Amino acid sequence: MTKAKHSRRTFLAMGAGLAGLGLGLSARAQTRAPDADVLVSRGGAIEVDLEARFGPTPLAGQSARLFSYGGRVPGPRIEVRPGDEVTLRFSNALPEPTNLHFHGLHVPPTGNADNVFLEVPAGEELTYRFKIPESHPAGTFWYHPHLHGLVAKQVFLGMVGLFVVRGELDQVPEVAAAREVFAVLKDFQIAGGRVPPPGPMELARGREGSLVTVNGEVEPEWSVEGGGLLRLRLLNASTARFYRLKLEGHPLYLIATDGGALEEPYELDELLLAPGERAEVLVRADREPGHYTLWNLPYDRGRGGMMGGGFGDARPRALAHLVYSCRRRTPLPLPERTGRVRELGALVRRRRFVLGHSMQPGRGMVFTINGQVFNPRRIDTRVRLGTVEEWEIANLGVLDHPFHLHTNPFQIVARDGRPERLRAWKDTVLVPAGGTVLLRVGFADYPGNAVYHCHILEHEDLGMMGIVRFETSGGASGT
Numbered sequence: 001m002t003k004a005k006h007s008r009r010t011f012l013a014m015g016a017g018l019a020g021l022g023l024g025l026s027a028r029a030q031t032r033a034p035d036a037d038v039l040v041s042r043g044g045a046i047e048v049d050l051e052a053r054f055g056p057t058p059l060a061g062q063s064a065r066l067f068s069y070g071g072r073v074p075g076p077r078i079e080v081r082p083g084d085e086v087t088l089r090f091s092n093a094l095p096e097p098t099n100l101h102f103h104g105l106h107v108p109p110t111g112n113a114d115n116v117f118l119e120v121p122a123g124e125e126l127t128y129r130f131k132i133p134e135s136h137p138a139g140t141f142w143y144h145p146h147l148h149g150l151v152a153k154q155v156f157l158g159m160v161g162l163f164v165v166r167g168e169l170d171q172v173p174e175v176a177a178a179r180e181v182f183a184v185l186k187d188f189q190i191a192g193g194r195v196p197p198p199g200p201m202e203l204a205r206g207r208e209g210s211l212v213t214v215n216g217e218v219e220p221e222w223s224v225e226g227g228g229l230l231r232l233r234l235l236n237a238s239t240a241r242f243y244r245l246k247l248e249g250h251p252l253y254l255i256a257t258d259g260g261a262l263e264e265p266y267e268l269d270e271l272l273l274a275p276g277e278r279a280e281v282l283v284r285a286d287r288e289p290g291h292y293t294l295w296n297l298p299y300d301r302g303r304g305g306m307m308g309g310g311f312g313d314a315r316p317r318a319l320a321h322l323v324y325s326c327r328r329r330t331p332l333p334l335p336e337r338t339g340r341v342r343e344l345g346a347l348v349r350r351r352r353f354v355l356g357h358s359m360q361p362g363r364g365m366v367f368t369i370n371g372q373v374f375n376p377r378r379i380d381t382r383v384r385l386g387t388v389e390e391w392e393i394a395n396l397g398v399l400d401h402p403f404h405l406h407t408n409p410f411q412i413v414a415r416d417g418r419p420e421r422l423r424a425w426k427d428t429v430l431v432p433a434g435g436t437v438l439l440r441v442g443f444a445d446y447p448g449n450a451v452y453h454c455h456i457l458e459h460e461d462l463g464m465m466g467i468v469r470f471e472t473s474g475g476a477s478g479t
């Protein structure tokens, strides 16, 4: 483990001077955009001081005792470019261990990079260091804790932040001309100024809170010029809640998914985002000037059975509002092309993963992949770097499970045997109860162990995770 250069005492002393900014940031190292919640790389590098905290935190016009990065929910947005060196001095002021995962980034899963097997004990520090590859796509990524057994709790209490890679998509003229808005969708459960502990059934189902926030606010308003474009960059940072989004009076033009740009805009009437998923949509402000609501429509992520049914909201819930008044003389057009999504090479092998759940004596409900709960000492799947595989993910349970693979993005080939029309980079895909998804993934660059798991984080903590080893040579075996 590489330790930060500064002792904890020094770090706190520096942080105290900036307490008014709400971020535990050192003045020396910080490169700051005009918005204090955004940290932008300069000259090929970024240095970030990030502190995990527990205490009173502003949320939706009130204060609640939450876990956070730097006292804000969500944490600061980190923005980098391909080729940048990232140095993140992480300090854990929580009363329990934690760590960091950089969700969706193609960086090493080992060392002090995106290594979910690291543990930062309470009161300790760790410096994360990695380089964003020159070939890394632009996209909306994020960071959150990933210490098995504590992930759902720590994320539910507020530990989430955006990690944005700027690049080619940002330079598409029509995209660059749009007004950019980030939307971190996250629910909370607050009672008496704190988050009550969840019950066992709440954990098994995946915890949903009644306070639904967008960037830590309730029903924010976004203004856009009439005739202009809105570029809405969405993240589902909830542990279990799904968002089925519909914008009143406007279609959504999908231009990017988890792993970056599509080839061209794809018109949607509504957009379903499972936990962990991201999407970028363009909205044309071409209706009558007015006030339009972004709705979260009912969606049931259970299919009967003991645990199934009754999830989310029974009625549409307003999430945010789009407001436009004055009108441009010439409306902004949509882009014709937004990127290139290369085809993956020839298939080397195919595997099957079955998602399920069962009761275990003394443990209660557990969630499984191929009948097994997570074991940190077991390599479940060995793949060879430089190869392409197809993974069939079958959900035999009664709850939907969003399947997430670390380190290497994938493309969806088919859902329930039906070929997928849209070619897009994903790292998290919804596998509905009773459904099957076929995905294709190329393993590139980084040897070592990483994980795949359900992104209903309660399910991950209850066992629905496996270890994949990326190997440079030797026979691929296992699952």
Ligand SMILES: [Cu+2]
Pocket: 400, 401, 402, 454, 455, 456, 459, 460, 464
């Ligand atoms: Cu799940």
